[in-house]
Amino acid sequence: AELATRKMLDVVSVSRLLSYSVIVLSCCMKFPQVLAIWSKRSSRGVNVRGYWMEVACYMAGVSFAYKSEFHYTTYAESILLAVQSLTIIYLAVLYSGQWTLENMLWSALSFVFVTSSVAKVVPVSVLRLLMTGTLPLIVGSKVMQMVEMFRIKSRGSVSILTWTAISYGCTGAHT
16 A cells, blocks of 8 residues: 555655646747847748637636646646747737737727636636637647748748757646
């Protein structure tokens, strides 16, 4: 029994270590891309609609986890990635002049959704339903980004470090 308990503690320790590593990595995951956009004053290669889809997934996941009272390590990286993605959207809209009705509506909807989620107004059943759509949305957002990079025949402002870090985060290390 003692050996089984020790092995379980080792598994939990490794799991927590991996969770914290993903959180730490997510602090700077998109930072190279933010810096590239800011320094070049260009959002070439950024698909804003794809980023809004990505942010929607982060918001649904964070809201569901928060409302379900999951441990913060299960959703902290999503908060950090959402903030970085919103920064990329803002810079892309700023430098490309895409102050469209669509972007204004996404901004307003994001604010309302986050506010109502923090106030725990959105029922968990609705959040659970939204969670079922996150996988197709996140895949769709990445496909849109890849299509944009193929269209301009460049990776634009997307850094190799960002893609590597995102791949690591997708390995399921955050348990």
